[in-house]
Amino acid sequence: MKSLNPKRIAAVVGGAALLATGLAFAGPISVQNVPIISNSGQPLVQIVVGTLAKPSDGVAAANIAAAIGNLAFTSVPVTASVNTTQAAKVLHAVIPSSAKYSLTNQQVYFNESTTAYISGTYSFSALIGSVFNRGVKTDQYGATKTLQSSSQYTYPEVNTITPSGVSMPSPFTTYGSVPFEYSVTASTSGGGVTFSSFTTNSVNDNILRVTPTQLPALASNMGANLESEYLWLTGMPVFDQGSNNNINQFNLTNVGGAYQAVFGNPIEFRSSSNGVNNAQIQLFGQNWTIINYMLPGTSSYNSTAGVSNTISLDTVAGGGLSLASSLEPEKTVYVGQNYSTGGAENFTVQVADIGQPNSNGISPAALKVYLNGALYNTTAVNPGTTAKFNDSGHNLYVKVYQTFAGLYAYEKYAKIQLYSNVVNVTSGNEFNSTYDKGWNVDLLWTNTTSTTSAGNAIALQSIIVFNTTPTYLTPGQSFDFIGSPKAYKLTFEQPSFGSGTYTPVSLKTSESNVKYINPGSLGENITEPVQMLTVSAPSSLSNAFTVGGVPSSSVTYDLIPLSFSNTGTFVPANTISADLNVDSNFANQISSTHPLTVKFQGLTSSSNTLVTATNTLTTIGTFTPTFPQNVKEITNITVSYVLPGMRISTSSAGGAALTSNTPAEMYLRSGQSNYNLITASSAQIQFNQNNGQRPDFNINPAPVANGIKVGNSYELFSYTMSEYPVPANQTSIDSFAVGIVNSSSASPTSPFILNYSAGASSSNIAHDNVTYETNTQGSTVIINAAQGFYSEKGSEVASISPSSVTINFARGVDMLNFVVSPYNITAVSKHFKTVGPVGIGQPVPNVPNVTVANVTANISVSDVSGATVTGISNLTAIPSVSSATTPVLLKNLTTSPLVVLNSTANPSSNLILIGSGFVNGLSAQVQAANNVTFTPTSAPVLQAFGSNRVLIAGYYANQTTAEANAFIQDLYASASTS
Structure with missing residues (x-):
């Protein structure tokens, strides 16, 4: 229901000036076409609070009423005159601006930095603690948190041809599994998740396919063979705590993949003339020509002896190819002309002549071959054949496609192609054992029948080159496809979690004398040295927490609260x-x-006055307080410091006792100066910065009576801070926990430290760690997380010290970014430039809805001695405005109040309805008429309905308060233009 409101922005930017002048203009004011204030400055609305509303709704209504009262203005005529006598006394010399300085054409320059993906690349994001599968491409990120078995997210290991379908077979089908190197363990290397393979049910591979649609550099239905190229990615982006590769940072582990060229028209090994089909294909962005075929099941090139069979919709792996990189494309060369390769090989082929057709109509081409300018060979080559020339390792292949003998020499030509760098590729072996270690090749073949019956596998359907040695990437590193030629790469970008993406929450211990209301049986106040734990967000976030329904930027606990009690008088x-x-x-x-000072306060039996008895103790046990007079009642006991489990009691003085209790939340009631205490386990503290969700924060005593032993210390309490992990798993709540341990320094004034993780036993409590707990994969995992650790949502353990711990809680779900690109392209570019000048009132380039409002400057003038002031009598006073705004007293507030309950509101009036239909009956009517509902996850509402109703409500009280504040800003924005 909210949107960016330029008027509201203007009201905020100019708010100080607006209020300082009592509004620049006076006139009727409306919000969303609902009249609020008349031209004479009188309110035209009633503000309606529900009879079931909480106090916060009344506060919101009062704030709106105050704003309306602040805007009650009308216009009066303005006149002016000059008192020349007074003017002469007060006027001083001022150097004219034209004489010494000028300030004109004020403009602003902006520094702009941007990050962009280069066109022609494919970028994607993945959750921390996930696996690459189709959930990444379909934005179903919840499906990437565990290995999937559904074809919706995986690719099956089958040999059925489905080149363009969702269920396109996994390129690792023939290999039998997706290569896997590094086990991902939740508590050490996975940041809360566990993965031991990419495959479920032995056939469903959790991998990610990149198509020509995502990466335009890949071929798509290219040429006569309808060739398409695909990249396959494997990887598990996690926060690795150091067990794998000892990196203790973000890690894309088990990164690998495959390259696949698929031929929509499978390539038959025989051409239409029954010769070898020297098909031209593209591999890794380079042109290649198939010289020879070794069919699956055969042992020699270009033979069908023993060839494997398969049905037409399936493939069979095996065989081999001789591939030559195409140095020069097919070209028509006339007799006497040369065709050169250039480059390091530097071959030149000259068509010397074209022979006359033989009995079969074949006209051979007479070729002269030169190497580095020297004649190397002369031979005749028939059309449809390929000749090989080799000189000390320098190989040249000449394919003659067609010849024409002609009647005259100038008519004779041959269509030829030159290529070299022949690579023999064998299915199941390394693609190139010299340059591409760890990259194997699979050749998939099918038959040429259009039925489902078996036939010879003589047509090449796919070439797959896949990585068998997974590695890992840290941010900034890339994975190349392949070693040579390097055609494509996967880059792990540097994380870009900025300060605007998280809320820092700090836990701090401190000690201070605080006065609070005695939680014991007596009503007196207690002043004690409180051992405090303060949980705080930045002070600017006044609603970071909700404490007992009230927004706050911090929460404070008394770790060892004391209560005082007695049973009345005793024998003096x-x-x-x-x-x-x-x-x-x-x-x-x-x-x-560290002696302990204990002070007793007693009521004398003779005069009912208060006297004290003080003891300084260096050990526990019994002691004897002595008063200056007989006392009949102990009214208070105070101590110089407090320790866990402290109890001071009297056996002969009415059973008075000062007793420590479990931790309590401290808060101030309105109008009170003394703190109240709520047992921490009963306090409802919600954190409001988790992407609109509200996980609880709470303090817990140790699960054993005297704490958990940690070295020479004991963990007495722990503090848990929860967060929802990922959008698809809102039922699962992750959490950070901090152990609260007694200091080994034995200083009673600051007995607690925070630099230990929390745990149920001493074996899983670690120094300089916090505890991270997650059950995103269905079982609870507890991790000791050091400084720098990131949760699966992107929250960071920012700092750990004995007195302070800071967690940067991600406001949304932070993701890790990756980009696939051609190898020679820098996929991510960062640009820095200065934009401007931009004048006042002009829009800021590249920033929507923002203009320059004003430019301020300070100008000083010196050297004005000797200046005089003349012509005072010629001064005249001309008002700068013909009228001025003046405040107006609101009328009839006793009979027509501005704020009313819904039970007494005038239905015919313009109404501002505070709170939803849960608490306000008139709001319920508007909601019913306009199909508006409120749920814990729905957005709050600030909206006019018709011309006489404005609904301001949210599901939570703080949402209603926030929308009321927004309405006030809208009100001021409207006033600024009235």
Whole structure:
């Protein structure tokens, strides 16, 4: 329901000036065509609060009413006159701007930086902790979190020909599996996920196909053979904590893939003239010519002896090819002309003559072959055949396609093609054992029958070159297809998580004397040295948390709250018996180095006045407080510092006791100066920055009574911060947890440290770590995460220290970016340029809906001694405006109030409805008439319905408050143009 509102932007930018002048203009004001204020400055609306509304709705209504009152203005005539006597006293010399300076044509220059993908590349994104499969291409990212078995996301290992379908066979069908090198383990190398292969059910390969549609450099139905090229990618983008390759950063592990050339018209090994079909194909962006064929099942080239059979819709792997790179294309060469290769080989072929047709009508071409200018060979080559020339390793192949003998010499020609660099390719072996180690080739063949019956596999259907040695990439690195020729590459981009994509949340421990309301049986206040844990977001995010329904930028806990109680009066005495106990793990912290001061306050029996007794203790156990007078009741006990499990009690003085409790949330009620405490387990604290979701934050005591032993210390509490992991898995909640451990320094003034992970036993608690817990793959995984760790959503463990931990919570779902491109192209470009000048009122280039509002500057003038002021009597006063705006008193507020309950609203009035139909009956009527509903995931509403209703509501209270604030901005925006 929200959109970018230029008026609202203008109101925010110019708000200070607008309010300082009491509005520049006075006139009728409306919002979304609903009249709000009349020309005379009187309100035309009622603000309606539901009878079931929370206090926050009333606050929102009050803020709107205040804004309307602030805008109640009307116009009055303005006149002016000059008091020349006073003018002479106050006027001073001012150097004219034209004399010393000028400020005109104010303009602004902008520095602009951009990142762009070069045209002709294919870019895609993947979740942290995922696998490349078709879910990446279809934006079904939830399907990439686990290995899939459905053909919707995978490619089957079958030999059926489906060259363009979704279920195109996996290029690893013949190999039998997708090469896999590095096991991905949730707790060490996968950041929460586990993968041990790319394949499910032995046949469904989780891999990613790149087609000519995505990467235009790949051939698409090219030539007579309808050749199409495909790239296949394998990989698992994870956060690797160091077990694989010891990188402790983002890692695309098990990266590999395959290149596949598919022939829509399979290439038969015989040509129409029954010779060898020297078909021209493209491999890795280069032109090649097939010189010879070794059919599957055969042992010699260009023979069908023992050839394998297959049905026409299937393929069989095997055989071999002799491939030559095409140096020069087919060309018509007349007698006496030369055709040269150039380059390092430097062959020249001259057509010397064309023989007369023999009895079969064949006219051979008489060729002279030169190497580096010297005649090397003379021979005759028949049309449809290929001649090979070899001189000390320099190979040249000459294919004669056609000859014409003609009657005259100038008519004679031969159509020839020159090529060299012949590579013998054998299915199942390395593509090129010299340059392409770890890249194997599979040749797939089919028959030429149009039926489903078996036939000889004499037609080449696919050439597959695939990687058998997976590797890994870190950001900035690339994977090449192949070693030689390098034609394509997959690049792992540097992550671009910026400060605007996350909310930093810090946990800090501190100690301070704070006064809070006694949670014990008595109503007095307690002032104690509180051991605080503060959880905070930036102060600018005033609604980062919702604490008991109230938005806040921080939450504070008392880790060891104290409560005081007594059972009333006792037999008056000036000396009483008391006892001190603390958690046994902390008893040694009370010592001569760190003595504990205990102060008792008692009510005297004689005069009902308060007196004190103070003891300084260096050990736990019994002690004897002594008062200056007899007391009949203990009214308070205070201590100089507090320790876990602390209890101070009296046995003879009415059972008075000061007792430590489980952690509590501290908050201030409106109008109070003393904090209230809520047991932490009962506090409802929601974090509002997780992409609109609201996972809980909470503090937990250790699962054992005296804490979990961590070296010489104990973890007494832990703090858990939850987040939803990925969009497709909203039922699963990931979390970070921090252990709260007593300091080994034995300082009672700051007894807790945060640089340990949380755990259920000492064996899984690690120093300088936090705990990351996820169950995105169906089972719970607990990880000790060090500084720099990223969750599957993109949240980062930003820092860990004894007194502070910061987690950068991703506001959305951060993804890792990849790009596939031709090898010789830099796929990602970064541009930096200066844009301008841009004048006032002009749009900022490349930034939609933004113009330059104003340019400010400071100008100083010096050297004005001796200046005089004359002509004062000639001054006249001319008002700059004929009228001025003045505030207007609102009328009839007692009989026609501005803010009303929905039960007393005037239905015929223009109404601003605060809150949804859950709390406001009139809102329910508008929702029913306009089919508006509210759910936990629906967007809030700020919208006019008809000409006399404005609905301001959200499912949550803070959403309604935010929309009310937005309405006020719209109101000011409308006023600025009225």
